[in-house]
Amino acid sequence: SQTIHQWPATLVQPVGSPLSLECTVEGTSNPNLYWYRQAAGRGLQLLFYSVGIGQISSEVPQNLSASRPQDRQFILSSKKLLLSDSGFYLCAWSLSQTSGRFYEQYFGPGTRLTVT
Amino acid sequence: AQTVTQSQPEMSVQEAETVTLSCTYDTSESNYYLFWYKQPPSRQMILVIRQEAYKQQNATENRFSVNFQKAAKSFSLKISDSQLGDTAMYFCAFMKRRGYGQNFVFGPGTRLSVLP
16 A cells, blocks of 8 residues: 655754755655645645656745655755745645546645744 | 635534535636545544546545535535544645646635534
8 A cells, every 4th residue: 555754743943944854655656746835724735746756846936945856755845944934744645647546645644844 | 726715714513413514616627626635633634535527426435425516616525423533624625637747726624623
């Protein structure tokens, strides 16, 4: 069965420091991968998605970037964190469009980021 | 652009009773998918139910069912025999294909409390 991992689970970082959040998927190949941010008490905002290695699409202009160095690895980064980057970050995966049930997304456990 | 609206920020229901959560969406697409996700206090996002827009029959998963009104662009979730474990944030989501990926848009969520 497929599983998705995120780490760290929680992170407290000072303003201006770098960020690296990692997401990995097991049990599937060539998944579509997503990064979302959820502000406190709010819905999900799609930040980035990727349909393959090195293919990243950004949904909103921001202080963050994403990379996909391997098929099942998705990394969210920042060179200098802002206070407004605080939130709950969720990684998700779905099957590719060429697969069967591509229309469902499955979420990781999330990372709670606090920028101080 | 697609938008998803959930007009009930918070709801409560007595254990064993039935509750309906509302969702409306705006799109010009004819082929798309709709979902309800649940986010309990653990913050793990869990898929509850999905509906393909081309199917007229409403989806059902055990105690969860939807009322899909395509012309009205309405997609409500009914929870029967509510249980304490149903306490969570519920998100309505819209998905359509985009290139080789998918475009997911989430509503702001409804916080449901099941009371003993």
